[in-house]
Amino acid sequence: MDAKTYNAQLAELRVLRDDIKKSQAALAKLETDRARQITALAGYEKAKAERIAPAAGLSLADVVAIAPILAPDRLTTAPPAAQSIPVQPTPQPGAGPAPTSVAEESPGRSGTVAPDMTRPTPEPAPSRHSETNASDTAPEPASVAGPATQTPGRCSTDPVAPQAQTPPTALAPPVRTGEQRDLPGVPEGPDGDRWFAHTEILTSTHPNFTQQARSTVFLDTQTGVLVHRDQTFRLDLPTASAAEILNTVFHVLPDGVERIYITAGAPWHRVADQHPFLKDAVGAWLNASTPGWRTDTGRGKDRMAGHFVHPRNPVGRYQRENGEQHVEIRSAGEWFDTEGTEPAIIRDAFVLLWKALRRHWPDAVLMGSPSQTGRDLWTRTVPTKGQYADGYPVLSEELRGLFHATAGQGRTELITPPRVPQQLPALVEYDRTFAYAKHTWKSGVGTPRRVTAATFASWSQKEQTKALFACGHWHVRVTVPDTWNHVGILPAPAPGDRAWHYPAAPGHTFTTWAGGPEIYTALSNPLGPWKIEILDGILFDDGKPLDDWSKKLKEAWASLTAQADLNGDPAQRTAAHLASRAVRAILLYGIGAFAQRPRTVTGTTPRTAERDVPTDAEIIGFNDETITWQRPTGFTRDPNAHPEWAAHIWSSARAALLSQRHREDDTYAGALHTPPGTVVAFRTDAVYLTQPQPWPYHGQPGDYLNKGHLTGPVIAPASEDELLALRDRGRSTQQPTTTPEAP
Known part of the structure; x- marks a missing residue:
């Protein structure tokens, strides 16, 4: 083979690579659509896996894996936890380690059973905030009954938003009963003890x-309206490319600006139909040719290098080729919903x-x-x-990595028939106002302490209760009570990258990591304590950072x-x-x-120099001129990295979705204070029910606001899209409340 033939075949190989990537993207979308359709069909009371399987081109086992409620009765001796469907992005091939079977799980390391907090026990000494905050996420130990229940850029270091705060757009197939993702633990002995530093x-x-303020303008790329301080201009932006925006804005404002907020138009989506994913379209828009400009390499103490490729709120950073001017193009949607404003x-x-x-x-x-x-x-x-x-x-980097792998964010879960009626009598939305602000009064500080099962066992019940009430992160083996008939309490790892579900099947046992607030709720909830075995723990001193x-x-x-x-x-x-x-x-x-x-580095390389693409990079997009790639770089030396604080707040917020005490009203709110079978969905700060609740609302952080009420009968949603459509209908028909609505 000569050099000419070699280069020609390389070119053919590149074409095949591009075609394969497009085909894989199309196939993944089709498979997701098929899973959604199977899930919807499974809601029909007479649906049978034997009929659905040939129609879907799958085996019976595959269909049952997607919709466990179609499993034969002989295979479902207990209600499967898999009927609670986590609304998470569809896992991609290779997204996580191979799942293990809980049913066949070996006992592993021994644990110590946590105390039953439904019995009176001395409460830890409260801080000065305890009267208003300390027990708001769970009933007090001595009073747990509550109300009676009824039956080319460079690396971007800009954390625009945590992923979990942007709701996923696809409904994953249900979690197969008995499967979960492996979670890491702290190594036994001195190797693990060294992490606690x-x-x-x-x-x-x-x-x-x-900090230095930056000159800012606001631009609607649909209408061309540009606002700079007290001046308003109208621009002509036929293509709204990055180059066109930069050159037109700097023509109108020759002295220049440093930040351009796009308020409407989403110019990075104008050619979305030419790409399999929005992120590909955004990457192509950011990396298109910008004559006279190049990618900014950053400056100042808040140095930010390169573009940030995000499907809806990207950041483009540019500088003049002579290096004299620097400017960012950003979405105002990072801050709030700008639609129609x-x-x-x-x-x-x-x-x-x-x-x-x-x-x-x-x-x-x-x-x-x-x-x-x-x-x-x-x-x-x-x-x-x-x-x-x-x-x-x-x-330590080891503990930060452990928190990253084991501390989930907001609870996002859709509960489908038969755990809820096929025809809902109503769909009522309760959203917690400014929820996370309720849970920032206490956080862990100081050098963390390791609490092994043996150490926990050596403590008195009072010391154990105090530890579980403090700021901690616990490795636990959990068993759902045999008589349980409500929603799950503790998150368990599901197959897929960072996916979580909430087992609720009576008698089900699983191993997970959970924060102190959720552990406390599981042990003291109004329906009966769960069995919690402490395997290991990370315990901090309580502080107020x-x-x-x-x-x-x-x-x-x-x-x-x-x-x-x-x-x-x-x-x-x-x-x-x-x-x-x-x-x-x-x-x-x-x-x-x-x-x-x-961190993940996003970069671009000319197609003529594709041998320069890092060997450990994943190609995420391409066009005729450039290849866009990304690769993980691990943790940076960020002086403000405190995952232990975020994990405690997220755990507190998830616990408050289940049980939250309102001291001033002497009552409780949350999903566990509703009749079984009435919870339809959780969505970060909101819970969706089939019945209205008399929960107090005073417009304070953490209060439950009735934001929507859709009267029935309503067909139970089978996907997140269906839930959101019902939510919007409920909000549009909601009558104004007497209490002013807080954002």
């Missing part, structure tokens, strides 16, 4: 510099937001994203005196909410409402930023 010379400290009102919302934050942080600056802003504002609350005057040290930051944000949120309720100008009411939503995003995504996910 901090990373050397890596500490969250108060900054010694002042004019750029001038969005500008007013950012002004109101800045003013509200300045009342608490004199040096506050709005950065590009809520997560950046939240993290920057938090660092300005790090104490300069007292115990943590030198800052908060960062956990987020309390000051959260209080200031809650005050800013309350002020803006009041403006939204009372302002007589409709435009200003809208601006204040959007600003209050932005405060919520700052706290929500700021918490997500503490989790510090392992």
